[in-house]
Amino acid sequence: MIQHSEWIFGPFMLALVALVTWAFWMLPQWTRPGIYFGVTVEPDFRKTPEAQRLLRKYRLEAMIHVAIAFAMILASALPSYQFFAFVGAIWLAVGPLTAFVEAHKRVQRHAVKAVTVREAVLEPRSTRLPGGWIVQVGPFVILLATGVFLHFYWDEIPARFPVHWGIDGQPNGWSSRTPMGVYGPLVLGALISACMWLTANTLLRSARIVDRARPVFVLHDFAHRVGLFLLVIELFLAVVFSCVGLLPLTGAMPVLIVTFLMLPTVFVLIVWLNKGRAHIERSSETHPQAAGDGTPDECWKFGMLYFNPDDAALWVEKRAGIGYTMNFAHISAWVIMALILLVPILGLVVARHNR
Amino acid sequence: MKRPRTLRIELASAQPVYEQIVSGLRALLVSGEFESGEQLPTVRQLAIDLGVHHNTVAEAYRVLAEEGWLDLRRRRGAVVLDRRDPKATPEAKQDFRKHLEELIAKAITNGVPRSAIADRMVEMARKLGQGGTR
Numbered sequence: 001m002i003q004h005s006e007w008i009f010g011p012f013m014l015a016l017v018a019l020v021t022w023a024f025w026m027l028p029q030w031t032r033p034g035i036y037f038g039v040t041v042e043p044d045f046r047k048t049p050e051a052q053r054l055l056r057k058y059r060l061e062a063m064i065h066v067a068i069a070f071a072m073i074l075a076s077a078l079p080s081y082q083f084f085a086f087v088g089a090i091w092l093a094v095g096p097l098t099a100f101v102e103a104h105k106r107v108q109r110h111a112v113k114a115v116t117v118r119e120a121v122l123e124p125r126s127t128r129l130p131g132g133w134i135v136q137v138g139p140f141v142i143l144l145a146t147g148v149f150l151h152f153y154w155d156e157i158p159a160r161f162p163v164h165w166g167i168d169g170q171p172n173g174w175s176s177r178t179p180m181g182v183y184g185p186l187v188l189g190a191l192i193s194a195c196m197w198l199t200a201n202t203l204l205r206s207a208r209i210v211d212r213a214r215p216v217f218v219l220h221d222f223a224h225r226v227g228l229f230l231l232v233i234e235l236f237l238a239v240v241f242s243c244v245g246l247l248p249l250t251g252a253m254p255v256l257i258v259t260f261l262m263l264p265t266v267f268v269l270i271v272w273l274n275k276g277r278a279h280i281e282r283s284s285e286t287h288p289q290a291a292g293d294g295t296p297d298e299c300w301k302f303g304m305l306y307f308n309p310d311d312a313a314l315w316v317e318k319r320a321g322i323g324y325t326m327n328f329a330h331i332s333a334w335v336i337m338a339l340i341l342l343v344p345i346l347g348l349v350v351a352r353h354n355r
Numbered sequence: 356m357k358r359p360r361t362l363r364i365e366l367a368s369a370q371p372v373y374e375q376i377v378s379g380l381r382a383l384l385v386s387g388e389f390e391s392g393e394q395l396p397t398v399r400q401l402a403i404d405l406g407v408h409h410n411t412v413a414e415a416y417r418v419l420a421e422e423g424w425l426d427l428r429r430r431r432g433a434v435v436l437d438r439r440d441p442k443a444t445p446e447a448k449q450d451f452r453k454h455l456e457e458l459i460a461k462a463i464t465n466g467v468p469r470s471a472i473a474d475r476m477v478e479m480a481r482k483l484g485q486g487g488t489r
Binding site for chain 2: 116117118119120121122123124125205206207208294295309310311312313314
């Protein structure tokens, strides 16, 4: 008999595989014309037959990896082959990346010297986070207030309370009245908020947003949009985690309401963010494109990881994918990375406690 | 809309980057692009935008501060000073003349027409006469 969890697991895995397939298929298209598979090339190179051939080869290899991963995930449904789910998930993430690295090596034959002219705008710029400090501490205040509330109503919390429900509405996960069981979700929420706050803050202050091909103020506006986007998500997540913390007193309804409110809001924000990005692309059409992105190829490991101790920027434009990546020559990049990795670890600890 | 003031450097140049920053900023300061009391980008911000090390920009700011162009106060960043024309020493005048002659000789060697050099110098002289300097 098929369990409810399998009904969910099947479509979820299919959606995940479809998303990963699409992402790796599109990956080489998501960078500026002067970069191809993480290598500095002439802006027109990607239109040449050779570039198209290299793209086809990469896509074929990436899709073979996706197919192998998918086969493993399917095989994990067989009795005593469950470990294939884990191996398949790892393969899904790492396999297509190896195809990218191979393509990166092939494209290096066509590398050209990056533009060595750098330009800085000397006009004053605001690095103030959206809403200022009062709004920025909002998520932490929400979580702290919930913690204080739970502390005062500690005696009213049941010794054992449900924290997870099946699709049939029956509880299938429980937690207990212990500091970890009660405050764990709040600490997790605070950690996620801290990561997002740190990202937004360092992006505004330590990202290179000057670009010869694009007007600086348009880029600066986009960085502020990213900051506002992260702030709204942070506030929503703080409310969600507060509602999770209040589960033993209020039940699941507030969590459901906030989550359903959050999803359309995030969708609207993504559309708004994308509009900002489209503005950048439109504005760049009037400016000449140059080879590369102003960073030296030798500082990019596998065309994906940036390591340049002579560059003061902590965040630089990605060479594989949309957005920014960190300069791992700075210790602060490793601190942020460690904090981000702490989120799933703490999540697992809380989840284990809630069995 | 007013064109933003920019600073350009060439990493492949034989001239050290900090000297290029000094020259570029000095040219802007001499031409009166910055009012006294105005703030320049912080060392950190300029280093990020130019993609160079903090120390490179800090060194350039130090040189300009020693020349009397900038006031480097902790937490206030680099503030442009109201620099009155100092009395030039005979050595400074001779140094300027030598540099100018070398620069013109190099430009001619690089193929810049003599007339273009002369035009540019007349233009600069006019600007100087209009009080474009401090």
